[in-house]
Amino acid sequence: MQNFELLQATGIRDICIVSYQLHDDARVQELKDVLQKNGFRVRMAGNMDGLMRRYVTYKLSERITNCQRIKRRIRYSLFSAGRMLQGRSRNTLYLLIDQLKTGDGWLHEGVQIQLEKKHLSDRLFFYDVKSDRIMKFEKPVLGYLEFDVSGHCNLRCKGCSHYSNLVKEPVWGNLDRFREHLSRLREVFDHIEVFRLVGGEPFLNPDVGQFAAAVREAFPDATLYVVSNGLLIPHVKGEILDAIRESKAVVYISYYPPTVKMAEKIKERLDEYKVPYTFSKPIRYFQYEVGETAGNGTSNHRHCSFISCHILSDDGRLCLCDPPMVYQKNMSRLNVKREVSEDCWTDLYSVKDGYELLRQLHRQIPFCKYCLTRKKIMFPWQGSYPQELTDDEMGVHRRKKK
Ligand code: SF4
Ligand code: SF4
Numbered sequence: 001m002q003n004f005e006l007l008q009a010t011g012i013r014d015i016c017i018v019s020y021q022l023h024d025d026a027r028v029q030e031l032k033d034v035l036q037k038n039g040f041r042v043r044m045a046g047n048m049d050g051l052m053r054r055y056v057t058y059k060l061s062e063r064i065t066n067c068q069r070i071k072r073r074i075r076y077s078l079f080s081a082g083r084m085l086q087g088r089s090r091n092t093l094y095l096l097i098d099q100l101k102t103g104d105g106w107l108h109e110g111v112q113i114q115l116e117k118k119h120l121s122d123r124l125f126f127y128d129v130k131s132d133r134i135m136k137f138e139k140p141v142l143g144y145l146e147f148d149v150s151g152h153c154n155l156r157c158k159g160c161s162h163y164s165n166l167v168k169e170p171v172w173g174n175l176d177r178f179r180e181h182l183s184r185l186r187e188v189f190d191h192i193e194v195f196r197l198v199g200g201e202p203f204l205n206p207d208v209g210q211f212a213a214a215v216r217e218a219f220p221d222a223t224l225y226v227v228s229n230g231l232l233i234p235h236v237k238g239e240i241l242d243a244i245r246e247s248k249a250v251v252y253i254s255y256y257p258p259t260v261k262m263a264e265k266i267k268e269r270l271d272e273y274k275v276p277y278t279f280s281k282p283i284r285y286f287q288y289e290v291g292e293t294a295g296n297g298t299s300n301h302r303h304c305s306f307i308s309c310h311i312l313s314d315d316g317r318l319c320l321c322d323p324p325m326v327y328q329k330n331m332s333r334l335n336v337k338r339e340v341s342e343d344c345w346t347d348l349y350s351v352k353d354g355y356e357l358l359r360q361l362h363r364q365i366p367f368c369k370y371c372l373t374r375k376k377i378m379f380p381w382q383g384s385y386p387q388e389l390t391d392d393e394m395g396v397h398r399r400k401k402k
Pocket of ligand 2: 300301304305306307320321322323324365367368369371373
């Protein structure tokens, strides 16, 4: 590790490592050993072992997370670590392994909130696995944020979670306002781990490259994605791809049946402009996310996989997840009318600091009662490019029935 001085300068010798590392135990152990060799007393908290590890790995891979159970685990880990270390020293430093660049940053946010509540946030340090450095931030870190660059889409999938299939006219995010919101976010957060520019289809917005550049300028360390169905990429202007490459953004391509047909052309174009990209798994099924009738909001929230998918609106509101925000935005286009409470989101400009914003983002919201987190309604993907592909063409390998 390169910079012990930061920890040593505090004069505190007790360290509690808060790690949710799922795959690289060796690295955490190495960190622990190095700290111990340098005279620190180390206690692990939040490392997941045995059943818990298997459970969380599975849930994260499915993007289904039992929020309450993990929250309890975080609280318990911090409590037990704090109590054990208290016997030896009045003070403890908390070292949070900063490597959750997966979009599941709510674990990360949860730890920050816990420490802030106990007035311990000044003793929170981060260890960045990539650069092998200790960091200290004055402000909290936001795990994930997305922003709709375009409201409309060229594919119009049935059941689109952002209702882009219903948007007939162009609806674009406002670049100037977006820049203002970014500078406000910069005021309240030290950085954002994962930032995704989504839609609709982002490449329908001619300014998509500038949106990416704006994020990169505001948050130089964020993992930045432009999420696309890929169909426009072979035709998009070279200068847009140049801007995306210069912003160090990754184009994340959702692998719908029409995208599969064009995959080679998409790859060729992105390779030509040296733009990094990644394809999702083949998408053959969709699901409705919002039900017609209200259910049990507490249970829905507890079993929800979207609790870390925070979204920023064009007018500067932040919401825990996208369903209430996109529903409210498209209310005039929908037949089923539901009440959407203003309590579902927080005005970015009304909070005192990033911790207040994090706390707002981590609570159950009134819209939870409408979500179908437990009763999924699945159906085969259907878009305005109705082409049937075989499983082989989609790269889906199904187990043969005996
Ligand atoms: S491609 Fe994505 S944004 Fe476009 S309609 Fe389909 S699901 Fe919605
Ligand atoms: S509103 Fe729906 S998607 Fe959002 S956290 Fe609640 S249950 Fe999950």
